[in-house]
Amino acid sequence: MGVKYLRVVNRDRCIGCFSCMYACSRMVRNSMGSGKASMRVRSYAGLEGAFSIRVCARCAHPDCASACPTGALITAPGGGVRLDKDLCISCKTCVKACAISALQWDEEEKQPLPCIHCGQCVRYCPNDVLALVEDGGTEATPS
Amino acid sequence: MNASILYVDLTSGQSRVERDEALFREFMGGTAVATELLFRHGDPKGDALAPEAPVIFAIGPFNALLPVATKTVSLFMSPLSGELGESHAGGRLSMALRDAGIDALVITGRAKAPSYLTIENETVAVKSAATFWGQSALATDRILREAESRSGRKVSILRIGPAGERLSPIACATVDGSRHFGRLGLGAVLGSKNLKAIVASGTRTPPIARPKEYKAVYDTLYDRVVRSKEMKKYHDLGTSSNIVPLSLIRGLPTRNFTQGHFEGAEAISGERFAKDFLVQHTACAHCQCGCIHMAELREEFAPYHYSTNRISYDYELLYAMGSMLSLSNPEDILRLLLFTEKQGWDVISLGGTLAWATESFLRGTLSADATEGLTLSFGDGATYMAVLERIARGQGEFYRDLERGSAWCSEKWGGTDWAIHYGRVEPGGYMTGENFAVTSLMGVRHSHLDDSGYSADQKLLNAPKPVEDQVKDQVRDARWRMVMNSLIVCLFARGVYDETVILQGLDALGLSWDGPGLEKLGERALARKYEWKRLCGFDPEAVRMPEKMYSVQTSTGMIGRESLARRLALYREHTGLQDGKTPR
Ligand code: SF4
Ligand code: SF4
Numbered sequence: 001m002g003v004k005y006l007r008v009v010n011r012d013r014c015i016g017c018f019s020c021m022y023a024c025s026r027m028v029r030n031s032m033g034s035g036k037a038s039m040r041v042r043s044y045a046g047l048e049g050a051f052s053i054r055v056c057a058r059c060a061h062p063d064c065a066s067a068c069p070t071g072a073l074i075t076a077p078g079g080g081v082r083l084d085k086d087l088c089i090s091c092k093t094c095v096k097a098c099a100i101s102a103l104q105w106d107e108e109e110k111q112p113l114p115c116i117h118c119g120q121c122v123r124y125c126p127n128d129v130l131a132l133v134e135d136g137g138t139e140a141t142p143s
Numbered sequence: 144m145n146a147s148i149l150y151v152d153l154t155s156g157q158s159r160v161e162r163d164e165a166l167f168r169e170f171m172g173g174t175a176v177a178t179e180l181l182f183r184h185g186d187p188k189g190d191a192l193a194p195e196a197p198v199i200f201a202i203g204p205f206n207a208l209l210p211v212a213t214k215t216v217s218l219f220m221s222p223l224s225g226e227l228g229e230s231h232a233g234g235r236l237s238m239a240l241r242d243a244g245i246d247a248l249v250i251t252g253r254a255k256a257p258s259y260l261t262i263e264n265e266t267v268a269v270k271s272a273a274t275f276w277g278q279s280a281l282a283t284d285r286i287l288r289e290a291e292s293r294s295g296r297k298v299s300i301l302r303i304g305p306a307g308e309r310l311s312p313i314a315c316a317t318v319d320g321s322r323h324f325g326r327l328g329l330g331a332v333l334g335s336k337n338l339k340a341i342v343a344s345g346t347r348t349p350p351i352a353r354p355k356e357y358k359a360v361y362d363t364l365y366d367r368v369v370r371s372k373e374m375k376k377y378h379d380l381g382t383s384s385n386i387v388p389l390s391l392i393r394g395l396p397t398r399n400f401t402q403g404h405f406e407g408a409e410a411i412s413g414e415r416f417a418k419d420f421l422v423q424h425t426a427c428a429h430c431q432c433g434c435i436h437m438a439e440l441r442e443e444f445a446p447y448h449y450s451t452n453r454i455s456y457d458y459e460l461l462y463a464m465g466s467m468l469s470l471s472n473p474e475d476i477l478r479l480l481l482f483t484e485k486q487g488w489d490v491i492s493l494g495g496t497l498a499w500a501t502e503s504f505l506r507g508t509l510s511a512d513a514t515e516g517l518t519l520s521f522g523d524g525a526t527y528m529a530v531l532e533r534i535a536r537g538q539g540e541f542y543r544d545l546e547r548g549s550a551w552c553s554e555k556w557g558g559t560d561w562a563i564h565y566g567r568v569e570p571g572g573y574m575t576g577e578n579f580a581v582t583s584l585m586g587v588r589h590s591h592l593d594d595s596g597y598s599a600d601q602k603l604l605n606a607p608k609p610v611e612d613q614v615k616d617q618v619r620d621a622r623w624r625m626v627m628n629s630l631i632v633c634l635f636a637r638g639v640y641d642e643t644v645i646l647q648g649l650d651a652l653g654l655s656w657d658g659p660g661l662e663k664l665g666e667r668a669l670a671r672k673y674e675w676k677r678l679c680g681f682d683p684e685a686v687r688m689p690e691k692m693y694s695v696q697t698s699t700g701m702i703g704r705e706s707l708a709r710r711l712a713l714y715r716e717h718t719g720l721q722d723g724k725t726p727r
Contacts, residue, residue: 015433016320017426018238018297019210019365025348026358032208033242033348034297034429043320107346126369126431 002134003078006039006055006117013127014051016043023124028116038104038115053129054102056080056115064112067097073114081114088112145349148180149245151260151267153336154194154252158267160245167246171656172203173629174229175668176247177218178675181227184249187678191222191328192310192335194253201247203631204652206237208349209361210368211636213237213427215318216628221327222312223492223548224567226679227672228327229588232301233427233633234319236343239299243345252336259302259340261291264347272339279485280304280317283340291342297428302340303330304487305535310334311546313492317484320425321435321455325489326590327568352653360647364639368431373638377434378424382458383413390466392604394575394597394698397466398521399498400563400689403574403697407471411461420473422453427633434635440477454481459591462572463494468501468521475524482531492548495569497527499549503558513556515539560690565589566681575600576699577707578613584686585714586621587672592634594621600699610706614713621718622665629668673720683720686711 024037039055058080065073065081072087073094090110095103104113119132146167151158170176177199184197198219205212213233221228240248243264250260254269257276261268275286283302291298299319307314307330314330315323324330333339351357368374376384386408389395393403409415416438426433437453444450454477464470464479483490503509504519511518517526517533533542544552549569553562563570565583571591573579578596586593594617603613624634632640642658649656656664673683692702715721 015424015426015435016428017431017433018428019431022429026361030354031348032351032354032357034207034238035242035346035348108348124365124431126433 003058004117004119004132004134005058005079006115006119006122007131007133008053008055008129009131009133010127010129011051011053014041014053014129015127016041016051017126019124019126020053020121020130023120027120028118029113036104036106036113037121038113039102039121040104042101054100055121055130056102056117057100058115058117063097063099064094064103064114067093069093073112080117082116083112083114085111145244145246147245148247148249149262149267150249150251151269152252153250153254153258153260153269153338156254156269160265170668171626171629171654171664172246173201173214173631174216174218174625175629175664175671176203177201177216178668178671180247180249181218181675182671184251185220187220187226187675187680189220191220191225191228191312191332194336195251196220196332196335198250198329198332198336199247200236200240202237202240203629204654205630205632205648207241207429208351208357208652209429209632209648210364211374211430211432211639212630212632213430214628214631214633215240216631217316217324217329219327219329219332220679222310222331223328224589226566226681227587227676228329228332229672230315230324230326230329231592231628231631232316232318232322232324233430234322235297235299235428236301236318237631238297238428239343239345241345241349242297242347243343244347244349245343245345250336250338254337257337257339259287259342260338262341262343262345263293264345276308276339277305280487281485284317284319287340287342293344296344296346298342298344300340300342302487303333303338304485306487306546307331307334308339309537309546311488312551313489313496313546313548314487315489317487321437321484322427323489325491327588328489330487330489351651353651356647357651360644360651363644363647365431367639368636371639374432374636377635378432380413380417381434381436383416383436383456383461385458386412386461386466387414389573389575389698392575392601392698393696394573394601395466396462396563396572396574398469399467399495399502399561400574400691400695401502402695405466405469405471407466407469410471411465411473411476413458416456416461416473420456420477430633432635438473438477440474440481442474452481454484456480459572460490463491466572467494467498468524468527470522470524470527472524475527479524479527479531482528482535486531486535488546491571492569493546495563496545496549496552497530499553499558499562500530500545502561503553503556506558506561508557513541515541563689563691565689566686571597573597573600574695574697576603576697577702577710578603578617579697580688580692580702580707581614581617581710581714584688584711585683585718587669587676592624594618594624600697603699610710611713614710615717618714618717622662622669625665625668626661629664670719673718683715
């Protein structure tokens with residue numbers, strides 16, 4: 001089976017329900033709020049219904065990993081990162097290095113929350129905004 | 144649940160958090176808990192706009208944890224009805240309160256100067272709103288969403304518009320994108336406290352007693368919400384899908400409840416709006432249904448120059464600003480709705496008051512002197528817009544009065560017989576018959592949402608039912624809604640939340656309830672509200688129909704004085720309100 005990539009395929013169908021964020025927190029982190037999600041749905045003031053969904057791009061050469069001063073973020077096969085918790089010094093440099101603000105921060109643990117491209121958020125999106133795709137081309141991600 | 148109650152005193156600027164596990168164990172949360180807090184902190188004889196009058200917000204055990212458990216309840220003394228003020232709103236507020244670890248919020252006092260309140264976990268601050276006092280409800284949201292943004296975190300913003308600042312008893316409080324504590328004048332109460340807005344957010348996640356069971360209940364509900372027929376109607380056309388069917392059965396109030404058939408129904412139908420104006424659906428936080436329908440209004444303000452605004456619409460709004468005023472041009476309606484949204488009025492009360500004014504003018508009880516030259520006519524959208532502008536500017540005595548609601552206006556300007564209000568509250572958009580009349584007269588918040596009376600009337604068209612059974616059903620439903628409103632689940636999801644799944648959910652959260660316990664909660668919460676209403680002066684024996692309603696046709700025919708009186712007596716009997724007794 002090929003590498004799967006989480007992608008935003010229908011940004012303009014998003015209703016801003018945050019079901020995806022709750023799903024990621026709940027199913028991946030076993031946390032019942034939405035704060036531990038590895039992605040974000042952003043909304044913009046005054047523009048009803050303008051949502052921007054930021055998901056991990058699963059970069060082959062991730063900026064977050066390059067920025068990490070201790071090497072705590074390890075580039076995974078097929079792109080994206082995983083975290084070596086013991087190496088993380090909670091400096092938040094990685095989160096700042098992600099230009100699309102996809103990499104999220106765990107406010108409790110003070111560590112990043114890298115996406116594992118598992119697709120739980122996809123399962124709980126009522127509007128097919130998100131998808132897991134085999135071809136990871138970022139052109140498919142107009143977030 | 145944390146069972147945490149945040150108390151904020153705006154006079155001193157002090158706040159504190161108290162835990163009251165016994166209260167939440169006994170009354171669950173939401174509306175039942177808020178009612179008890181009102182008993183503790185409120186004065187049923189007090190002035191709604193006095194500094195000491197409390198405003199209470201509460202959420203329940205399901206909020207932000209299960210699909211479509213999105214509502215926050217607010218209780219206060221209503222400046223409109225003079226008794227129980229209760230209003231519910233969605234948006235992101237219940238999520239934000241949950242994230243902050245707060246189950247109830249009690250606000251008292253009056254800030255010395257225009258202020259707003261920020262709540263971030265346990266950190267509470269009262270900040271100056273001097274620079275944006277006077278701004279519209281929409282602008283205030285834009286301003287605060289930037290000023291109070293928290294990186295990557297969801298913030299909820301509740302605010303009042305200029306109507307609330309002017310202490311209009313029909314002012315609402317707006318939450319996030321187009322959700323409202325609409326009814327009964329919360330906007331004025333916040334205005335009287337010099338409180339322009341509340342911004343809430345947090346980073347907490349509640350621990351779950353039984354995560355495996357919780358996830359299973361979640362999945363059951365998720366599938367029902369996304370797939371069930373019950374929620375599909377809200378998800379697709381939305382409540383405005385009712386415009387045409389209700390008009391067909393003569394149940395859509397038209398021209399101040401003169402008739403229930405609106406010749407312009409097709410033109411303002413959900414279908415029409417979807418075809419020509421709907422641009423997007425949005426949702427309250429953690430609602431996968433997404434019933435918020437956004438229309439786009441594009442207007443040419445100069446040759447080849449356009450302004451574009453997005454305005455939410457639904458059945459009640461199209462009734463109040465559409466059929467009630469005989470407006471069948473969607474653009475007229477959207478323009479009025481946008482202005483209303485900015486000012487922060489309750490659309491239902493405002494539409495009802497405009498309809499009363501129009502009928503008064505047409506009958507000649509209201510002179511052109513009083514209206515200072517404006518000629519009110521049903522169907523005249525441009526004049527209605529001019530009326531709203533005058534109200535907003537406070538231009539002229541009559542216009543300053545209009546934002547006090549139809550009861551107040553008719554007592555001063557005449558026309559009480561055709562001022563359509565129940566306990567001083569303008570009704571929802573139903574002209575279906577006696578069940579709805581009972582809902583409006585006896586419902587604890589005089590709201591169409593107190594029980595399913597309007598739907599019971601419609602069902603009678605196909606299947607007759609003994610009157611006593613109808614009334615019993617209404618009471619049963621009113622009590623069950625107390626449970627829904629204590630959890631707090633959006634009433635649009637009442638079809639997907641049955642007792643079994645509710646008990647499974649409570650169990651997964653480690654809360655021990657059973658069927659009889661829920662039933663008792665509903666019964667008690669309703670009784671406690673009637674007890675409060677009585678203390679405020681509500682007399683269940685003395686409720687009065689608007690006179691006009693005895694002389695118009697509803698879906699189920701004329702409303703009879705005797706038959707209605709009989710229903711009311713049955714309602715009092717089945718709620719235990721008979722003979723001046725307060726139910727226990
Ligand atoms: S793919 Fe999995 S880890 Fe990534 S955001 Fe979605 S649910 Fe979270
Ligand atoms: S679940 Fe889908 S529709 Fe809801 S916020 Fe996420 S992407 Fe948008």
